[in-house]
Structures are given as C-alpha cells and as structure tokens.
Amino acid sequence: MLGSFAYRHNPVWAQELLISVRSSLRGLMREGRAFEAMAAELHESQWWSERELRDFQSRQLRMIVESAARDVPYYRDRYRALELDVARLEFPEAVAKLPLITKADVREGGKSLLSGRRRGPLFPGSTSGTTGAPLTLQQDLAVITRENAFIWRQLAWAGLRRGERRAWMRGDMVVPATQRKPPYWRLNRAENMLMLSSYHLSEGAAPTYVESLARFDPVVIQAYPSSIGFLATWMLNAGIRYGGRSLRGIVTSSETLPGSRRREIEDAFGCRVFDWYGQFERVAAIGTCEHGRYHLLSDYSYVELLPAEDGLFELAGTGFNNLAMPLIRYRCGDYVRPAPAGERCACGRSFPLIDEVVGRADDPVVLPDGRSIGRLDHVFKGVGGILEAQIRQERPGTVTLLVVPSATYGERTRDTLLANARERLGDEIALELLTVPAIPRTRNGKFKGVVCNVPGAVPNVS
Ligand SMILES: [Zn+2]
Numbered sequence: 001m002l003g004s005f006a007y008r009h010n011p012v013w014a015q016e017l018l019i020s021v022r023s024s025l026r027g028l029m030r031e032g033r034a035f036e037a038m039a040a041e042l043h044e045s046q047w048w049s050e051r052e053l054r055d056f057q058s059r060q061l062r063m064i065v066e067s068a069a070r071d072v073p074y075y076r077d078r079y080r081a082l083e084l085d086v087a088r089l090e091f092p093e094a095v096a097k098l099p100l101i102t103k104a105d106v107r108e109g110g111k112s113l114l115s116g117r118r119r120g121p122l123f124p125g126s127t128s129g130t131t132g133a134p135l136t137l138q139q140d141l142a143v144i145t146r147e148n149a150f151i152w153r154q155l156a157w158a159g160l161r162r163g164e165r166r167a168w169m170r171g172d173m174v175v176p177a178t179q180r181k182p183p184y185w186r187l188n189r190a191e192n193m194l195m196l197s198s199y200h201l202s203e204g205a206a207p208t209y210v211e212s213l214a215r216f217d218p219v220v221i222q223a224y225p226s227s228i229g230f231l232a233t234w235m236l237n238a239g240i241r242y243g244g245r246s247l248r249g250i251v252t253s254s255e256t257l258p259g260s261r262r263r264e265i266e267d268a269f270g271c272r273v274f275d276w277y278g279q280f281e282r283v284a285a286i287g288t289c290e291h292g293r294y295h296l297l298s299d300y301s302y303v304e305l306l307p308a309e310d311g312l313f314e315l316a317g318t319g320f321n322n323l324a325m326p327l328i329r330y331r332c333g334d335y336v337r338p339a340p341a342g343e344r345c346a347c348g349r350s351f352p353l354i355d356e357v358v359g360r361a362d363d364p365v366v367l368p369d370g371r372s373i374g375r376l377d378h379v380f381k382g383v384g385g386i387l388e389a390q391i392r393q394e395r396p397g398t399v400t401l402l403v404v405p406s407a408t409y410g411e412r413t414r415d416t417l418l419a420n421a422r423e424r425l426g427d428e429i430a431l432e433l434l435t436v437p438a439i440p441r442t443r444n445g446k447f448k449g450v451v452c453n454v455p456g457a458v459p460n461v462s
Pocket of ligand 1: 289290291293295346347348349
C-alpha cells in the first residue's frame, strides 16, 4: 500500500491517515486476546530455571516432531527411512538423530512441507534474500502473534510500555523516493509512533532527522543499525547532542551490529542499545537484556550450535509454533560466538549467553585469479572522516569504494582507505574511490557493507 501510486500522490496528512488505518487493522489482528495471553506467558517464562526451560523445550520438540512425522509429507518420508520410534525418543537431545535441513531443502520441498492437518488461514511471506534467492514460507496466525509477543518482551527490556511514544526507522517506504525535502518521516497515530525513512539519509538531511526525533521525544527507537548508526556517526562528528529527554533504549535488528557501531550509537544518544537477532524462518531468536548481554531465547525455540571455524557456531533451530509448516533442525546460515560455558548474567535469567552475533557474512569480492575475499568491512575499521562506506564490485577486475565523507575527510582518509583495500585485495585488481552523498539501500532499506554483482562470488565465513 505504501508503495502505491495513490499513497505517493497524497498529501502528508492523508499519508499519515493511511498509515494509521493500516496499523489499526494490523493491531486488531496481532494484538487481540491471543496476544495478551501469549505476552503474559512470556512475562513468566523469562524467569524460568534452566530445568524448567529444558522441560518446556522437551515437550515442545516432542509435539512438533510427532506432528511433523505424522502430518507433513516431507518429514514423513525422510523420518520413515530412519526407522525411529518417535514416541520413545528422549528429547531434547534425541532431536540430533533427525536430519538437518537447509534453505535449499525447504525451497525444493515446496508444498510437501505443509501439514495435511493445518487449520485456519495461512499467511505467506518471504525471506529478504540478501544472500541467494528469497524463500517463501507459510505461517499461521499463531506464529505471527507469538513473534509479536516476543518483540514486545524485548521492547519491555528496553524500557517501553505499550502505548508510549516510540520511533521507527526500519526500511518502511513511508516517504516517496522522489521527495527531496523534509519531512522524511510520518506520524503513525494508531501506534503513537514516528516512522522515519531509511532511504533519505544523507549528511544534508541528518540535522532534520535528529531534530524531529528529539521533538517527538520517543521512549524507545526501533531501527536498522545502519540507519540509526548513520545518525550517530554524523552527530559525533558534528558534535551534536541528542535533545530528547525520554529515551530509555534503542532496539536494533535485521542487520549485524558491530561492537564499534553499538558504542557510537550509545555515545551519541546516551542510552543502551538492545540488539535483537531473529529471522523470518522463526527458528532462533537472541535478545539483549537490561545488562547489555545477548541471551539465546530458549523459550522461543530449540537451538543447536553447530561448530564452525574460528570459535564460531552456526545456529540450527527448531521452531515451536508453526505446525502448519514446521522447520525442524533448520540451518540458519548465521553464526554466533557463545559466552564461556557456565557464565551467568546478572539479570538473573537462565537463557544461555552469547558474546557475539556475527550474522551472515557479507558478499565477497572476486579477484582476477578467481579467489573470493570476504570480511572486507575491516577496510574501514578505525578510519576517521567517514559517515558511511560501501565496497562494490560491478564488473570483474575493478572494485569501487563508495564513501560518504564527514567534515574531517581529506587526502589522508583517502590514502588510508586505498592502502587498506590494497592490502586485502592485492595488486591485480583496479581500485577506485568515489565520494557520494549517500549509499543506496536494498529493496528492504537495509545497508550492505559489500555488494558484489559479479558471477562466481560465493558467500563465505572466514
Ligand atoms: Zn541478562
């Protein structure tokens, strides 16, 4: 709706009315009695002991595996070949006897992953497909309600109560792309929420963004790390202090949040950042508590950590709620570094601690000799004079650094960046550096550190 011709050609007040109406309709669907019940349950389960969480996971796994083995053709066929007696399996450990599945399996499996016993309407949705082709999944209303209840628990950890003012900068197309002057935000009265565009950020627009936030004075800001991070970097560079008085926390999600970026956002806005990790497949979620620690939410799903390189582990999860299209032992392709075993958080919750969410690796760049080079974000690490930067490869043999310069940008910045890139990419590839007013976002308004449109690039973690 927000991308429609009618929306784009309405005045701001009419756009805000449309946003509020859409929001109210969604609220009716997502925040009814089922939501209240779920929210109350999650309020309790956050304080469960390790033993209670484990018992809960065992019961849920048994239920989901039994129903999948009985009602879902894909699992029925695969599990039959294993000759397992599901009723006698000891969960949660026994789930490891079942095969792992990947995004490719789910794509190929198609409709055979749908349960023959499903009831009620299904809501199709797609993964964003930042790496590889998008994946379409079917979810029932229970999944959507439960996800929403978990998000609200995270917002509560950040200090937000329902009904309080919040700001939102998460890739919604609330402002037409053709608009060239403020306001780059719209007010959603139904949710008491200021929605800011992730697509209009530039050095020139930054002051009006920061002023509009301070004037609205939200209790919590929900944002892509790249969107709120852009403003934070600009504020620190320009020596601007955030003027709002009510801000208790910033909840980031949907992109990897590097530690340096988290510190910048916390410095600029003077509050804690609560990073949330989730995915559309709904098989794993990681939240941030009041003590700033990552917790793997074991009342959300059952997650196994598969050892990978460099002390990292890949998340493989089994969602508890989607009986219509269950994903069992689904490899997320995302990586984490767990905290040392036995470490406890001062918040008192028993959810396992995670030291770092590495997420998905950026695209690699392809060198003329065929090598793929990943983790190129290091090229910009610790270099001053930059508001934002991206590495792009549109054709073999050439790599472009796009840089949004800050006031302190100069020859030295340029030389350091080119030297850093040269060090990682070698002498065989041509390098160019362009300063630009803004970095283009993906279709979802997300930021990508490296974009490679040359065939042969295989995403890797190294
Ligand atoms: Zn904690």
